[in-house]
Amino acid sequence: MSAAGDFRGLPAPARAAAEIALNRYIGADAIALERAAALSGRALTVCFTDLGLAVTFIGERHGLQVAGDPEGEPDVRLTGRAAVFARVFFSGGRDGLTGGGLRIAGDIGIAQQFADLFAGVDFDLGDLLDQRFGPVVGHFLERGAKGAAGLFSRLRRELPSQAAEYLREETRDVIGAWEHEQLAGEVEAFRDRVERSAARIKRLERRR
């Protein structure tokens, strides 16, 4: 059993990848770097109840260390569902740690400092691509990435309505609102006629 109780740690390759990615973002943001340095040696263990995973973040002068288990008890341990952590850590700190859904054991001040650090990391895709591929290639890659993101966003927005139109107009598998209203009106009128006919039949039976 790990220091995080029944939770299993992230696999080492995933920890290394997470640490390198986080530190790349933190290194590009002077304020985030200062916040990480202020947490030097402090440990936050996050336990995801729905995933059964635990991961420990340790503040360092140059960023964060992502560890399996801290040496000894962490300064603070947060336990909750992954969606709650996403809301807390990536909401820009608006919701705070006490918004509900998290169990906090330890120094809440340290937890808030980590939350501020995660929320404040300013991720600039252009800067990262420039560093990696140089300004010219980086610029084209950034434009390509933004174009792809725009296309994805437009698709996500327009795809449902276009799919519905196709099913309605081309395949006729689905009816439109006006057709539905017309059909509903016809059904209503038919029901009225049936009820009238039933009433007449009853009246004729009573006269017999």
Place this chain on the structure above:
Amino acid sequence: MVDSRQPPSNDPDSIDFGYQRVPKAAKAQRVGAVFDSVADNYDIMNDLMSMGVHRAWKRFTISLAAVRRGERVLDLASGTGDLAAGFAKKAGATGRVLMSDINHAMLSNGRDRMLERGLVSNVDYCLANAEKLPFADDSFDCVTIGFGLRNVTDKQAALAEMARVTKPGGRAIVLEFSKPAVPGLGRIYDVYSFSVLPWLGRNVARDEAAYRYLAESIRMHPDQETLKSMMSQAGFLRCGYHNLTGGIVAVHRGYAP
């Protein structure tokens, strides 16, 4: 049988040189002779022996070090400067990278390679023994040693020196061959180390003995957990390691108190 991790000798005046035991005072000289011999073919042999994977190991190490602009970095056993070149780019004009090696031929080659890479303004060079570093306490934000620790006579002394010159909160990183952690990989690795490496040494570098020493020195190097405890003993905090290529190589890291 090719694999044979030799049991350590109890003789306090001798030290391993590959599978041989030599007087402690003689190891540095004999390692020096090996590197004098391989210096000119060092890069091409690294590419051949690792099939190019050493570049990925070094890139990972550079990423893990997360060197920031303005930081001071000491790269021990710098060799031809693959790590130092990565650090120099990250440290920027306001930072400083000090390439250090005990071997003059390797350091000269390293300096030439850095000039060829166009890295000049923020790189310095120092011929130094890792066991007795000529630097004041708390001088560097990051201290690294890549594929060099196993050649040091007194590894514990070198680690202690690394801890001494690292600023509080700074990190030390050791990239070194280690013990395969994947079942079955060890046997394949042994065959490769004791058959292919000496063959490459004989036919490419024209020095079979040097590359036999390389394979033997890897086997005599402490495994992952032992090196981790040695780093803790040297005074580093929060020590840990990442296995690469199934544990053939490991990157150890510790933080100065």
